[in-house]
Amino acid sequence: MIQLPEAFREKMKRLLKEEYDSFIDSYEMERVQGLRRNPIKITQEEFERLSPFHLKKIPWVKEGYYYSGQERPGKHPYHEAGLYYIQEPSAMAVVELLDPRPGETILDLCAAPGGKTTHIAGRLKGEGFLVSNEIHPARAKILSQNVERLGVKNGVVTNEDSHSLSQYFPEFFDRIVVDAPCSGEGMFRKDEAARLQWSPDHVNLCAKRQGEILLNAAAMLKPGGVLVYSTCTFSPEENEQVIEEFLLSNDDFSIEDMGERQGLSEGRPEWSKTGRKDLKKTFRIWPHKTEGEGHYLAVLKKADRDSGKIKRTEPEYCKDALIIKEAEKFFQDILVDPASYLIRKEYILFGDQLYLISPEMIQFKGMKVLRPGLHIGTIKKNRLEPSHALALALKKEEIRQWVDLPAAGGEIIRYLKGETLSEDGLSGAQLEKKGWVLMNVDGYSIGFAKLAGGILKNHYPKGLRWM
Numbered sequence: 001m002i003q004l005p006e007a008f009r010e011k012m013k014r015l016l017k018e019e020y021d022s023f024i025d026s027y028e029m030e031r032v033q034g035l036r037r038n039p040i041k042i043t044q045e046e047f048e049r050l051s052p053f054h055l056k057k058i059p060w061v062k063e064g065y066y067y068s069g070q071e072r073p074g075k076h077p078y079h080e081a082g083l084y085y086i087q088e089p090s091a092m093a094v095v096e097l098l099d100p101r102p103g104e105t106i107l108d109l110c111a112a113p114g115g116k117t118t119h120i121a122g123r124l125k126g127e128g129f130l131v132s133n134e135i136h137p138a139r140a141k142i143l144s145q146n147v148e149r150l151g152v153k154n155g156v157v158t159n160e161d162s163h164s165l166s167q168y169f170p171e172f173f174d175r176i177v178v179d180a181p182c183s184g185e186g187m188f189r190k191d192e193a194a195r196l197q198w199s200p201d202h203v204n205l206c207a208k209r210q211g212e213i214l215l216n217a218a219a220m221l222k223p224g225g226v227l228v229y230s231t232c233t234f235s236p237e238e239n240e241q242v243i244e245e246f247l248l249s250n251d252d253f254s255i256e257d258m259g260e261r262q263g264l265s266e267g268r269p270e271w272s273k274t275g276r277k278d279l280k281k282t283f284r285i286w287p288h289k290t291e292g293e294g295h296y297l298a299v300l301k302k303a304d305r306d307s308g309k310i311k312r313t314e315p316e317y318c319k320d321a322l323i324i325k326e327a328e329k330f331f332q333d334i335l336v337d338p339a340s341y342l343i344r345k346e347y348i349l350f351g352d353q354l355y356l357i358s359p360e361m362i363q364f365k366g367m368k369v370l371r372p373g374l375h376i377g378t379i380k381k382n383r384l385e386p387s388h389a390l391a392l393a394l395k396k397e398e399i400r401q402w403v404d405l406p407a408a409g410g411e412i413i414r415y416l417k418g419e420t421l422s423e424d425g426l427s428g429a430q431l432e433k434k435g436w437v438l439m440n441v442d443g444y445s446i447g448f449a450k451l452a453g454g455i456l457k458n459h460y461p462k463g464l465r466w467m
């Protein structure tokens, strides 16, 4: 039996009244598990054909599935190939409501470990620009790894606080997600730390921080843009009351009417301070009503008007002709049709690391950036050694030399463990000469190897290798 803080129980009883018993009973039910297909890598049809898991569609999100609690999709080669992201089902509603479209500029302000970010990236389909920000350095690193694993080409990862970030991107984004740090009451079923940390004071502290983050986010939204605010907590102080307080001082914002949505319940105006009726148009996900842990969501729209358009400042592109030539030579050497990577000349050099930059990227001097774009590789004495991120962003059809290993066989496990493989006896491979080879699992890229003398030297990153 889960030990819930007594003050939390009392508060929920007061708020939920006759609904309280079924709410509390939901803590004794088995947690539901979810994963989200990554459309950058795999179509729905292919995914459903290949998946070895027992999947059931999640009704409120196109790419979402429940899987059985007995299964371990996080420990499967398809996971390392970025075919899906494991995510709590109710959290998937956030990007469903944000509805990002290819070509748009999007900000995910509190982004680690990357659930919403990878969902957004999938919807952008490689077109447009995504900035994923996380304040904590260690969590920003995990975010960056997930962006890489899912093969995202048009994403930037930053490590700023929301106020500093707003100085770089005034009125810049078409859509913004603020998946705010919260008291995590919706996570009590799976997260003991959240239960232990909870107190009424902590709820109030979270609410204050959420208000500040939301204000900074609002300053980065274009006129006419859409912002989704979300938390995984039930407390009105962090939900309806944050939105109420924000709208009081930001009359150019209004709550969007998203209509009824399957699995989502109405917001609760009676739990706000002023009782404003439009809070009904915000959403709650309850664990006793829906198969998910619990969430709050509000879709806010900024009024359209002429903005004082801040001019985009160009970043400092790499102008070193030798390095650019080397990158071009590399792509000509490994790709079937290098044009897609050679059309754009927007390379950036970070020390000896080469990145390909989205055309929307701004001058970022002084900003803490972990990943300014697609990591191409390391420049070593004017030779380019490709990055793991590039392997995951490439498709088997794009590359001259590849090896394709079945997920059910032992060789893929040997590759993931960092072992050397021999060219002999591989069931699926297209190998012509020594050099870089894209390794795949059932046709989906998973890393690089380097062929020499019939041996495939393993370039799967040491930090990711299976033990």
Ligand SMILES: C[S@@+](CC[C@H](N)C(=O)[O-])C[C@H]1O[C@@H](n2cnc3c(N)ncnc32)[C@H](O)[C@@H]1O
Pocket (backbone or CB within 6 Å): 091, 109, 110, 111, 112, 113, 114, 115, 116, 117, 134, 135, 136, 139, 161, 162, 179, 180, 181, 182, 209, 213
């Ligand atoms: C709910 S989590 C985000 C989950 C993430 N959106 C996802 O889907 O994977 C909130 C994040 O906000 C970060 N955070 C904490 N304080 C913050 C602040 N003052 N400004 C911005 N982000 C903050 C936390 O480190 C945490 O990673």
